Amino acid sequence: MNRKNTWTSRCFVLTVGAVCLTFAASANAQVQTETNTTAGTASKAVKVESAQVVYVSGNDLVVKMADGTLRHFNNVPESARVEVDGKELGIHDLKVGMTLHKTITTTTTPKVVTTTKSVTGTVFYVQPPNSVILTMADGKNQQFKIPKGQKFDVNGQQTDAWGLKKGMTVSATQVVEEPQTVVTQQAKLTGTMPPPPPPPPADVPILIVVAEPVTPAAPAPAVAEAAPATLPKTGTELPLFGLLGVLTLLSGLGLRLFRKDV
Incomplete structure (x- = not known):
């Protein structure tokens, strides 16, 4: 008898495992997900x-x-x-x-991303408080992890995972708000351009070179011919005769000395 119960339990575990694989393959198609993003003041x-x-x-x-x-x-x-x-x-x-x-x-910019997941199905198997297997509208079974504090709606009444029974039609909604910060640069x-060179100070004169025209020099005035010297009315010719006598005397002495040497 115990062996039969053990075999039955093993078969049930294998069956649940097969259901879990079916859920993993089709979960995305059965859960309705809605995401909204609310932006704050940037x-x-x-x-x-x-x-x-x-x-x-x-x-x-x-x-x-x-x-x-x-x-x-x-x-x-x-x-x-x-x-x-x-x-x-x-x-x-x-x-x-x-x-x-x-x-x-x-x-x-601060943002809040709100993700709402909702699901409706019939309880096929429940393992409180961790997971539940629901039979969806298409007849397929899916396994869900039960978040901490999750509530289920059963015929308009709220219950937790411990209140779920096989065959109950339940609806569950999960709302997750995730704050985010978006930073853009x-x-x-x-x-x-570099500034131009500064101008010279106002009190410093600027050197300006001006070429002045060269004016040719005027020709020097001609020197007037000297007028012939004239003796004063009171002068005489005696000094001239005296000079001639001296020159004659010197000439004679010179000839004498020349002959003597010869």
């Missing part, structure tokens, strides 16, 4: 990072951050764009001295 945070271009060659870029640190970006893609004075520039258009601004906008890169 918050935005804006962060701006500035840097100055100190080196650019090919696709390599080195910038100096506001805190003085250097950042090296090697192999900058050709598709990268920066908006400068309303124009989109590529990596090859950047110049040393330009200032780049990266504006990062972070949007945080948007980055925009802009830039400004």
